[in-house]
Amino acid sequence: MKLTSEAERRAFELGCAVGLGFTQPLGQMRPGSAGRILVVSGGDRDIERGLLEMGFVEGARIEVLHRGWLNRDPLAVRINQTMTVALRRCEANAVLVGPLLERDTGPVAPLGEPLVS
Amino acid sequence: MTAATLATNGLKPACIALVGPPNSGKTTLFNTLTGGRQKTANYPGVTVERKSGFLKTPGGHAVEVLDLPGSYSLRARSPDEAITRDVVLGRQQRETLPDAIVCVTDATNLNQHLRLLLELRPLGRPLILALNMMDIAQRRGCRIDTEALSRELGIPVVTTVAMRKSGVRELLDRIDALLKHPAGDGATALDDWQEPSPDAIRAYHHEVGRVLRQAVVEEGAPARVTRQLDRVLLHPIAGPLALLALLFLMFQAVFSWAEAPMDWIDGSVSGLQQWLAAHLPESLLKSLLVDGIIAGVGGVVVFLPQILILFFFILLLEDSGYMTRAAFLMDRLMSAAGLNGRAFIPLLSSFACAVPGVMATRAIAHPLDRLVTILIAPLMTCSARLPVYVLLIAAFVPNTAIWGGVGLQGLVMFGLYAAGIVGALAVAAVLRLTLLKGGRQPLLMELPSYKWPNAANVLLGLWERTKIFLRRIGTIILSLMVILWFLSTFPAPPAGAAEPAIYYSFAGLIGRGLEPLLAPIGFNWQIAIALVPGLAAREVAVAALGTVYALSGDEGAVAGSLAATLAQDWTLATALSLLAWYVFAPQCLATLAAVRRETNSWRWAAFMFAYLMALAYLAALITYRVALALGAG
Numbered sequence: 163m164k165l166t167s168e169a170e171r172r173a174f175e176l177g178c179a180v181g182l183g184f185t186q187p188l189g190q191m192r193p194g195s196a197g198r199i200l201v202v203s204g205g206d207r208d209i210e211r212g213l214l215e216m217g218f219v220e221g222a223r224i225e226v227l228h229r230g231w232l233n234r235d236p237l238a239v240r241i242n243q244t245m246t247v248a249l250r251r252c253e254a255n256a257v258l259v260g261p262l263l264e265r266d267t268g269p270v271a272p273l274g275e276p277l278v279s
Numbered sequence: 280m281t282a283a284t285l286a287t288n289g290l291k292p293a294c295i296a297l298v299g300p301p302n303s304g305k306t307t308l309f310n311t312l313t314g315g316r317q318k319t320a321n322y323p324g325v326t327v328e329r330k331s332g333f334l335k336t337p338g339g340h341a342v343e344v345l346d347l348p349g350s351y352s353l354r355a356r357s358p359d360e361a362i363t364r365d366v367v368l369g370r371q372q373r374e375t376l377p378d379a380i381v382c383v384t385d386a387t388n389l390n391q392h393l394r395l396l397l398e399l400r401p402l403g404r405p406l407i408l409a410l411n412m413m414d415i416a417q418r419r420g421c422r423i424d425t426e427a428l429s430r431e432l433g434i435p436v437v438t439t440v441a442m443r444k445s446g447v448r449e450l451l452d453r454i455d456a457l458l459k460h461p462a463g464d465g466a467t468a469l470d471d472w473q474e475p476s477p478d479a480i481r482a483y484h485h486e487v488g489r490v491l492r493q494a495v496v497e498e499g500a501p502a503r504v505t506r507q508l509d510r511v512l513l514h515p516i517a518g519p520l521a522l523l524a525l526l527f528l529m530f531q532a533v534f535s536w537a538e539a540p541m542d543w544i545d546g547s548v549s550g551l552q553q554w555l556a557a558h559l560p561e562s563l564l565k566s567l568l569v570d571g572i573i574a575g576v577g578g579v580v581v582f583l584p585q586i587l588i589l590f591f592f593i594l595l596l597e598d599s600g601y602m603t604r605a606a607f608l609m610d611r612l613m614s615a616a617g618l619n620g621r622a623f624i625p626l627l628s629s630f631a632c633a634v635p636g637v638m639a640t641r642a643i644a645h646p647l648d649r650l651v652t653i654l655i656a657p658l659m660t661c662s663a664r665l666p667v668y669v670l671l672i673a674a675f676v677p678n679t680a681i682w683g684g685v686g687l688q689g690l691v692m693f694g695l696y697a698a699g700i701v702g703a704l705a706v707a708a709v710l711r712l713t714l715l716k717g718g719r720q721p722l723l724m725e726l727p728s729y730k731w732p733n734a735a736n737v738l739l740g741l742w743e744r745t746k747i748f749l750r751r752i753g754t755i756i757l758s759l760m761v762i763l764w765f766l767s768t769f770p771a772p773p774a775g776a777a778e779p780a781i782y783y784s785f786a787g788l789i790g791r792g793l794e795p796l797l798a799p800i801g802f803n804w805q806i807a808i809a810l811v812p813g814l815a816a817r818e819v820a821v822a823a824l825g826t827v828y829a830l831s832g833d834e835g836a837v838a839g840s841l842a843a844t845l846a847q848d849w850t851l852a853t854a855l856s857l858l859a860w861y862v863f864a865p866q867c868l869a870t871l872a873a874v875r876r877e878t879n880s881w882r883w884a885a886f887m888f889a890y891l892m893a894l895a896y897l898a899a900l901i902t903y904r905v906a907l908a909l910g911a912g
Binding site for chain 1: 387389390519
């Protein structure tokens with residue numbers, strides 16, 4: 163994605179680009195920002211499976227709640243309003259997050275199908 | 280004939296396995312179902328605890344309930360989870376295939392927990408879904424149509440509130456119904472089982488979504504209290520401070536609350552010793568009983584109150600859900616040393632005693648992470664080092680206040696604790712860079728909602744720990760004590776001997792043999808001899824020093840006058856060197872035995888012994904030489 167302005171570059175740096183309609187890896191998002199998971203793929207099959215088993219699945223709504231006090235690591239992420247999971251930013255970067263959609267209000271939306279290929 | 284039909288004939292209890300993700304309230308349900316009728320054993324070949332209990336259903340079936348380790352998926356990531364998989368698939372040695380599986384799920388988190396049920400369903404085994412924590416779900420305004428859920432899933436669904444007995448009646452009725460119509464063995468489905476691929480997991484998610492759209496009438500609000508608490512407890516500044524305050528409170532409790540029961544145990548032990556000494560005729564048997572067994576075992580039993588208090592706190596923190604927050608806060612710090620945040624819990628236990636600490640590493644999924652944690656656990660200052668620290672500090676460190684009421688003695692004590700922690704992190708980092716490279720496990724950990732700890736859970740957990748500790752004392756420690764008594768009693772001193780009896784014994788022989796080796800670090804032959812019986816348990820060294828300096832009387836008097844004797848006999852450099860030695864030295868055979876058991880190899884136990892010994896020698900050497908150079912000779 164080509165960045166068009168200084169403000170947008172800043173949004174990515176601050177970890178709130180998803181709120182402006184861009185996509186961003188979960189590991190770069192800051193507490194308070196929410197979005198919907200577009201793709202889960204770590205390259206590593208085991209990490210991908212681990213993430214999927216903890217509920218990080220395409221279509222799930224996520225919200226970053228907290229960051230660790232040292233080096234802003236790890237993250238505490240709420241998935242679909244029901245479960246909170248702690249993970250390191252390094253693994254979180256295997257999750258690509260996009261903006262919330264109007265129709266996606268509840269957690270019971272179709273899950274498991276990549277929204278972006 | 281299947282086990283279930285056997286059970287109906289009253290021959291063998293049917294086996295029901297409880298399977299569920301962590302934090303689904305599975306263990307609480309298990310405790311409610313079986314009450315005190317539980318037994319804990321180990322699965323053969325591995326060190327995972329097998330928890331089972333017995334009950335009689337309203338329909339008259341005798342049932343053995345098996346509490347399997349919590350797991351999010353049948354794809355096992357840790358030794359614990361592998362047991363769950365193998366039992367469910369009937370692959371576990373000496374374990375019959377369960378007659379039915381109860382899948383326990385948190386009703387407030389069906390979104391994530393239902394997937395395990397979908398993994399279990401294709402196995403074709405009799406299955407019941409227990410929607411646990413239904414009360415919490417209802418309080419949050421969540422409404423679930425259990426009939427629709429049962430219809431969509433094709434299996435019976437019951438709602439339970441694990442903490443109340445009334446909530447499990449329906450579950451027992453369902454179990455009765457399943458046992459009346461025993462299923463076939465379903466062998467093909469079990470044999471064909473394969474780890475789900477990423478896309479299979481996606482398909483499960485998809486199916487969970489479909490089922491829940493049919494069955495969930497009302498969503499319910501998220502856990503508000505948990506979010507508000509986390510806002511403070513996971514805050515970048517307030518969070519670590521709260522953790523620090525909690526740890527401080529914990530250690531304060533371990534040392535101050537335990538004082539009275541420890542004095543009581545100590546008093547009883549020495550009372551028993553004196554009574555036996557007065558009433559038994561002079562003989563070898565008396566010496567074995569009084570000086571060997573009672574003195575040795577008593578010296579270890581005395582730590583039971585401290586261990587129980589520490590475990591009380593740990594169980595409380597685990598049951599309330601805070602422990603995972605502590606792991607969250609510590610993860611970055613620990614990962615700098617190549618460890619996982621989860622290693623924090625076993626290391627915390629090791630401050631009471633490394634043995635339960637080493638056992639607690641089972642929850643760490645990755646074998647390398649687990650091994651590193653086991654290897655550094657003995658560096659945490661366990662309570663057995665305290666008597667030695669207290670004796671030497673009292674003898675050599677002046678009781679002066681430096682600033683703000685902080686005493687020099689307390690500061691030295693703190694320094695010894697800190698040296699252990701820093702040493703442990705450094706060793707972990709070195710091991711991770713050299714011998715145990717690679718394979719870092721990602722941290723993927725659920726932060727469950729906070730809840731009030733369940734009294735029955737905590738008490739049952741404490742009772743378990745007590746049993747394990749006492750069993751260990753009755754077996755390993757007892758036999759070690761007998762061996763050490765033998766070494767320090769035989770051969771008997773010659774007539775008219777000038778030195779204490781231990782000087783002429785095998786222990787004395789070994790100690791004097793070691794003396795040239797220990798001279799460079801400032802240890803005299805008395806210390807060398809005391810170190811030999813001190814191998815069994817660190818604190819025994821205090822009693823041994825008392826014997827060597829030919830003092831007698833009860834332990835308190837020995838420690839008191841011993842301090843004065845040592846202050847005269849030793850240089851400050853020697854004392855500091857011995858303290859440095861004690862920070863690192865592997866002087867606890869019980870820990871080595873635990874490491875051998877948990878790693879299933881003598882090689883790692885031997886490696887641990889060797890590296891700790893080398894570290895202790897090096898630390899003592901540096902301390903001694905620096906102290907001499909500074910004029911403390």
